[in-house]
């Protein structure tokens with residue numbers, strides 16, 4: 001076995017791996033990357049980390065974290081990949097390609113439906129089979145909105161019972177399955193602000209999280225609760241931070257999006273991330289099951305040789321690239337490109353909240 005082959009670090013190597021990542025990705029920060037991604041670098045996930053060493057030095061790394069996502073279609077297993085880095089003096093030697101492929105193997109062996117990552121290196125990841133897909137709505141709140149008075153008490157503090165946050169989080173139709181312990185760890189992420197809205201009986205009505213370590217400054221990437229409490233909460237955050245804020249929302253959060261459009265807020269439609277289908281068979285079975293529930297009795301999506309055939313016997317379409325299949329399943333679909341018969345089937349509802357990005 002070549003010493004340059006990606007492998008999981010030994011327990012004794014983990015501090016060195018984190019030191020390597022902090023040195024390149026978080027120089028001069030007052031915290032470690034391990035604090036930003038508490039579950040990625042926790043001992044139970046060590047087997048899903050990949051490193052390449054040159055002699056006794058770590059020279060490349062990437063992490064995989066499995067997420068179980070609840071959606072209206074049922075559960076999806078997703079492999080989120082992140083902290084992809086090669087030391088500057090070892091770049092362009094194929095280390096990251098090997099490491100990502102190793103992460104994809106972890107994903108496949110772990111029966112993930114698809115892998116996802118967040119990056120602006122589109123060309124780099126396209127070569128590895130990832131495609132920009134899925135949908136995300138960003139609502140940019142620039143002006144301070146004037147809202148009718150309310151009797152909410154708004155706090156900025158991460159000292160909030162994780163169980164109370166979990167109760168509101170549970171109201172989302174789409175998101176990873178979390179425990180109160182998961183939320184407790186997320187609440188400790190550095191360089192992040194937790195805002196909460198309470199009624200006069202001290203009931204938590206809404207929460208919103210801004211920032212996440214080195215990322216998402218000015219972005220509300222996690223929120224939960226009723227729209228009537230979220231709106232004054234966002235207005236408060238805009239005022240408190242004294243800067244433009246951007247609320248990130250899944251496209252199915254229709255009521256919130258409709259209300260925020262009236263503030264006014266600038267609305268941008270973006271992608272959920274760079275997605276690569278890992279287990280086509282699983283994914284196609286879930287989609288077919290959903291099609292049956294929707295009454296699409298003859299619908300099929302299946303692999304045929306190198307291609308994917310999708311539709312009914314009378315309107316079968318052949319997709320020849322992975323990118324086309326990924327875009328069909330996760331969207332977005334530019335106006336007029338999706339057969340109207342499948343408007344309830346595609347894109348499949350999929351969303352990953354900010355705390356779960358890797």
Ligand SMILES: CC(C)(COP(=O)(O)OP(=O)(O)OC[C@H]1O[C@@H](n2cnc3c(N)ncnc32)[C@H](O)[C@@H]1OP(=O)(O)O)[C@@H](O)C(=O)NCCC(=O)NCCS
Nearest residue numbers: 084085086091092093094095096097098118119121123124
């Ligand atoms: C991006 C990065 C991880 C690439 O690592 P690497 O080990 O040099 O990459 P590889 O040598 O495996 O490159 C694989 C392929 O991608 C290409 N590639 C490398 N860096 C690229 C970049 N920044 N943009 C586009 N393509 C790139 C290579 O030319 C190679 O192409 P080929 O297969 O046609 O020969 C590395 O430059 C890095 O650590 N950058 C800083 C951290 C970062 O931006 N991480 C990504 C966060 S998601």
